Amino acid sequence: xxxxxxxxxxxxxxxxxxxxxxxxxxxxxxxxxxxxxxxxxxxxxxxxxxxxxxxxxxxxxxxxxxxxxxxxxxxxxxxxxxxxxxxxxxxxxxxxxxxxxxxxxxxxxxxxxxxxxxxxxxxxxxxxxxxxxxxxxxxxxxxxxxxxxxxxxxxxxxxxxxxxxxxxxxxxxxxxxxxxxxxxxxxxxxxxxxxxxxxxxx
Amino acid sequence: xxxxxxxxxxxxxxxxxxxxxxxxxxxxxxxxxxxxxxxxxxxxxxxxxxxxxxxxxxxxxxxxxxxxxxxxxxxxxxxxxxxxxxxxxxxxxxxxxxxxxxxxxxxxxxxxxxxxxxxxxxxxxxxxxxxxxxxxxxxxxxxxxxxxxxxxxxxxxxxxxxxxxxxxxxxxxxxxxxxxxxxxxxxxxxxxxxxxxxxxxx
Numbered sequence: 001x002x003x004x005x006x007x008x009x010x011x012x013x014x015x016x017x018x019x020x021x022x023x024x025x026x027x028x029x030x031x032x033x034x035x036x037x038x039x040x041x042x043x044x045x046x047x048x049x050x051x052x053x054x055x056x057x058x059x060x061x062x063x064x065x066x067x068x069x070x071x072x073x074x075x076x077x078x079x080x081x082x083x084x085x086x087x088x089x090x091x092x093x094x095x096x097x098x099x100x101x102x103x104x105x106x107x108x109x110x111x112x113x114x115x116x117x118x119x120x121x122x123x124x125x126x127x128x129x130x131x132x133x134x135x136x137x138x139x140x141x142x143x144x145x146x147x148x149x150x151x152x153x154x155x156x157x158x159x160x161x162x163x164x165x166x167x168x169x170x171x172x173x174x175x176x177x178x179x180x181x182x183x184x185x186x187x188x189x190x191x192x193x194x195x196x197x198x199x200x201x202x
Numbered sequence: 203x204x205x206x207x208x209x210x211x212x213x214x215x216x217x218x219x220x221x222x223x224x225x226x227x228x229x230x231x232x233x234x235x236x237x238x239x240x241x242x243x244x245x246x247x248x249x250x251x252x253x254x255x256x257x258x259x260x261x262x263x264x265x266x267x268x269x270x271x272x273x274x275x276x277x278x279x280x281x282x283x284x285x286x287x288x289x290x291x292x293x294x295x296x297x298x299x300x301x302x303x304x305x306x307x308x309x310x311x312x313x314x315x316x317x318x319x320x321x322x323x324x325x326x327x328x329x330x331x332x333x334x335x336x337x338x339x340x341x342x343x344x345x346x347x348x349x350x351x352x353x354x355x356x357x358x359x360x361x362x363x364x365x366x367x368x369x370x371x372x373x374x375x376x377x378x379x380x381x382x383x384x385x386x387x388x389x390x391x392x393x394x395x396x397x398x399x400x401x402x403x404x
Contacts, residue, residue, distance in 0.1 A: 154384035158360035166368035182356035190392030 006038055008046050008056070015057045020103065024110040029053060055118050058111045062122040065093045066129070073129045079137030080188055083155075086133060087184050090126070091162040091171075098168040109165055127152045137191060144193035151191070158187050208240055210248050210258070217259045222305065226312040231255060257320050260313045264324040267295045268331070275331045281339030282390055285357075288335060289386050292328070293364040293373075300370040311367055329354045339393060346395035353393070360389050 014035045018027045029050050033040040047053035072086045098105045112119050130152035137143030145151040161167050162180045170176055216237045220229045231252050235242040249255035274288045300307045314321050332354035339345030347353040363369050364382045372378055 150380075150384050151388065153381065154388045157363045157381055158385050158388060160363050161359045164368075166366075178352075179355065179359055182352050183360050186353065186356045186360060186389060186392040188392075189394070189396070190388040190390075192391070192394075192397065194391075195394060195397035 006036065006042055006046070010036065011043055011046055011053070012057050012060050015053055016061070016104070019057065019107050019111075024054075024107050024114075051115075054111055055115050058108060058115060058118045059121070061108050062118065063125075065090070065097070066122065066125045068093055069126070069129055073132050078142060079133050079140055080142055080191070083130075083133050083137070083191075084184060084188065086129065087155075087159055087162070087187075088180075090159075091180055094163045094165070094168075095171045098165070098171055105165075105168070112165070123156070127156050130155055134191070141193070143191040145191065155187050155191075159183055208238065208244055208248070212238065213245055213248055213255070214259050214262050217255055218263070218306075221259065221309050221313075226256075226309050226316075253317075256313055257317050260310060260317060260320045261323070263310050264320065265327075267292070267299070268324065268327045270295055271328070271331055275334050280344060281335050281342055282344055282393070285332075285335050285339070285393075286386060286390065288331065289357075289361055289364070289389075290382075292361075293382055296365045296367070296370075297373045300367070300373055307367075307370065314367070325358070329358050332357055336393070343395070345393040347393065357389050357393075361385055 011032065015027075015032050018031045018035055021027075022031060029043050030040050032053070033043045036043070043053070047056060069086055069089055072082055072089060075082055075085075097108075127149070131148045134143055134145065134148040134152050134155070138145065138148060156163075159180075161170070161183065162176075213234065217229075217234050220233045220237055223229075224233060231245050231249075232242050234255070235245045238245070245255070249258060271288055271291055274284055274291060277284055277287075299310075329351070333351045336345055336347065336350040336354050336357070340347060340350060345353075358365075361382075363372070363385065364378075
């Protein structure tokens with residue numbers, strides 16, 4: 001392969017494929033280099049350590065979800081509807097990741113166990129998206145909260161059953177959709193302004 | 203030991219102690235009988251199988267929490283305050299179980315993994331308690347929901363981060379109390395009646 005075509009993205013693609021084939025315990029940088037037809041030195045030129053490579057491929061996998069969701073943040077329309085769509089899309093994305101390719105999902109769960117920092121950044125990213133939607137709702141007067149960031153974290157935590165991988169086994173149960181809708185409705189109601197008569201929206 | 207003093211409760215106490223000492227993988231009914239100074243036949247007279255004994259000791263451990271909480275359900279006072287106390291007490295109880303005796307907690311986590319049915323009954327029990335508090339709030343006019351049982355389940359799910367053992371590792375983090383309060387506030391706000399004053403919200 002000509003050196004200029006060995007991009008980080010190509011290395012990460014190959015890494016995912018190697019992880020899928022050999023599993024996270026056995027996959028090595030040499031396997032990745034071999035899959036790309038390059039020396040392992042060429043891979044190390046882009047990712048200095050095996051850990052850096054594994055973290056980058058995990059971040060890429062998690063970023064696919066945040067990128068899908070980021071479009072909803074900047075859409076037009078009432079904040080409550082966008083929040084609903086965002087939570088639904090997050091659940092759908094996670095459910096698909098877990099259900100469509102369970103082996104790759106298990107692989108990434110193992111990688112995530114190795115590196116808390118990558119997940120923390122992912123959660124911070126998702127909570128920032130939620131914060132922006134909630135701020136829009138406060139500006140519209142349809143949401144009320146003294147701190148959109150604190151409330152965003154609460155919304156994220158309250159919906160954990162529908163995005164946290166520790167619940168992945170439950171996402172294929174038939175009643176999970178009704179459970180999700182009940183939590184989503186509770187959360188959306190919790191964002192409404194307090195009913196304090198008519199002076200409640202300024 | 204005179205046979206009449208061999209009560210189910212004494213057997214379960216001894217079982218817990220044996221599980222703590224040998225771990226769930228190694229503990230046997232013979233160990234329990236030996237700890238009580240009785241034959242294993244005497245133990246089997248009360249619990250027909252090793253599985254039945256392990257399920258009973260797990261149920262007893264879980265029931266300690268539900269019994270602590272049941273007092274709050276029947277207390278006097280506004281439903282919102284009781285719901286707050288109930289959620290706080292559940293979090294406290296779980297946090298103590300996980301933090302005060304991590305080895306016993308890990309033992310019960312292993313037992314729970316063996317027997318989903320015991321946990322399902324525990325969750326049903328807790329959700330029934332929540333349903334009663336929410337029904338009281340609907341009667342008072344401070345909560346609004348078409349289905350207290352569905353909402354009870356949503357409240358339970360939404361607060362999972364603060365009672366589901368899969369989060370036990372996070373319960374010792376300093377920020378967890380603020381996280382809990384933010385979710386609790388969101389949930390309590392979500393139970394308030396819809397503002398029906400002005401025609402601007404339909």
